[in-house]
Amino acid sequence: MSQSPWQPISPEKPVRAIREPLTRERIVDAAMRLLVEQGYDAVSMRKVAQVLDTGPASLYAHVANKKELDQLLVDRAAQDMNLPDTPDPDRWQEQLKDAMREMLRVMRANPGVARAAMGQVPLGERALLSTERMLGILKAGNLPDQAAAWAVDLIPLFVTATAFEETVKGGAATWTKDDIDGFVAYLRGFFESLPADRFPLTVALAGALTAGASSDERFEFGITVITAGLASLADGN
Amino acid sequence: MSQSPWQPISPEKPVRAIREPLTRERIVDAAMRLLVEQGYDAVSMRKVAQVLDTGPASLYAHVANKKELDQLLVDRAAQDMNLPDTPDPDRWQEQLKDAMREMLRVMRANPGVARAAMGQVPLGERALLSTERMLGILKAGNLPDQAAAWAVDLIPLFVTATAFEETVKGGAATWTKDDIDGFVAYLRGFFESLPADRFPLTVALAGALTAGASSDERFEFGITVITAGLASLADGN
DNA sequence: ACCTGAACACCGTTCAAGT
DNA sequence: ACCTGAACACCGTTCAAGT
Numbered sequence A, B: 001m002s003q004s005p006w007q008p009i010s011p012e013k014p015v016r017a018i019r020e021p022l023t024r025e026r027i028v029d030a031a032m033r034l035l036v037e038q039g040y041d042a043v044s045m046r047k048v049a050q051v052l053d054t055g056p057a058s059l060y061a062h063v064a065n066k067k068e069l070d071q072l073l074v075d076r077a078a079q080d081m082n083l084p085d086t087p088d089p090d091r092w093q094e095q096l097k098d099a100m101r102e103m104l105r106v107m108r109a110n111p112g113v114a115r116a117a118m119g120q121v122p123l124g125e126r127a128l129l130s131t132e133r134m135l136g137i138l139k140a141g142n143l144p145d146q147a148a149a150w151a152v153d154l155i156p157l158f159v160t161a162t163a164f165e166e167t168v169k170g171g172a173a174t175w176t177k178d179d180i181d182g183f184v185a186y187l188r189g190f191f192e193s194l195p196a197d198r199f200p201l202t203v204a205l206a207g208a209l210t211a212g213a214s215s216d217e218r219f220e221f222g223i224t225v226i227t228a229g230l231a232s233l234a235d236g237n
Numbered sequence C, D: 001a002c003c004t005g006a007a008c009a010c011c012g013t014t015c016a017a018g019t
Helices: A024-038 A045-051 A056-061 A066-078 A089-109 A113-117 A125-140 A145-170 A177-192 A200-204 A217-231 B024-038 B045-051 B056-061 B066-078 B089-109 B113-117 B125-140 B145-170 B177-192 B200-204 B217-231
Strands: none
Touching: A024 A045, A024 A066, A045 A056, A045 A066, A066 A089, A066 A113, A066 A125, A089 A113, A089 A125, A089 A145, A089 A217, A113 A145, A125 A145, A125 B200, A145 A217, A145 B145, A145 B217, A177 A200, A200 B125, A217 B145, A217 B217, B024 B045, B024 B066, B045 B056, B045 B066, B066 B089, B066 B113, B066 B125, B089 B113, B089 B125, B089 B145, B089 B217, B113 B145, B125 B145, B145 B217, B177 B200
8 A cells, every 4th residue: 555656755845834733831831821911711721722723622632621721820830939948947937928928929920820729739840849848938937747737728828819819809901000099099988988886997997998909018917917826836935 | 541441450460470570689589599509600690590580681780790799699698697796805816716717607608608709898788897896806906907907808818718718629519528538638648659859848747738628627727827916916015 | 642623501791672 | 660582702521523
């Protein structure tokens, strides 16, 4: 069944036009681009497939389902996280706070990752490395094993929820500082206008309740509370 | 243009069969039933409409959109929350912990509410009352105004994220204790099998990392850390 | 082995038309 | 004023058929 010998070599195949084969990596690349540029809701199997110039069904040869794709995206983002690998017992609290700030920074740089991370145990290699580093800091702080273990659950929970809230409020579009200020002013007015007999504290604290929305003060408050709370659990305290 | 007098009174109108008019309340009732029985993903405008024996478009006369319906659901759940209205300076920390336990209880009793609550400012009347009560406890603990205000942001963030994680892991179906134990055993084995040179702490703490999944120990840890952290910010501390 | 088209069973929202 | 059917522009996933 060999071909006839005078069959001409096919001339100048349009090599560049041949489709690169799909791979897990190309799929995650495309999904990540969508995630960063258009937010979590833009990452659908269909849109990812479209970016790769194919149909949604083709993705399922490389990725089990949407949830697995979400996990891959979270792990891809974890790659960018730069956590200290030399814990210092003398300044573990500052290191822990820096680690939380770094987590938030990465989640902000990749809007949508927070939503993808919510409610999944991060088992990717990069994510596990972050956990390992965090455990190092906590053990440097003399936390008991069990406290350190639960803390590496609590900390990402807090940071992820913070980042998720931010992106939900923004949606895909990004609010300008003026938009936020406008909303804050509205909210403050709303609190102040509540019946003072039933909501005395809400009315009195209207200013405080709406403060720090456009800065990191709220987040800083959170990491201060958590760090102080953890420190109170350290051995020999 | 009056009707002719001998027009007979329409005999025995099938009164019971006349459709009750749609109202906000009926819509929320139906949505709440779906939410509790089938989880957050079952609450679609279409399914709610179907339960009410109409089409999805009919709902939009009473509810602005899906997001507003979510807010209404959260407020309906807040109704069930029983928070102390007489703050006691001597045991404010215990009251605060009880309040968090109560919040989690209600969210567990209404699976899906946590997902609906994520990332929205709770502005319903019932939800605002919970905030007011929480502020009362925190002020009884001598927290500065700003700390109390940010704390009533941090606390629901933590409780909601905890409840959300639980329901995500379960999905609509509920895991049995055996299912959880099986998953925990798998996870523990996974951590123990990691390369000990790169993940020494993760391997060593595999047991601690997977402990307390089927009980409230993790949540109790979280409320202990947050309460202790807040206490450290109290005036005259 | 990998990829594809087409289908299945869904979404939220809008709008002209009816009562 | 309220409700409706039908449409628009989407989802995730499956599966038989192709290469």
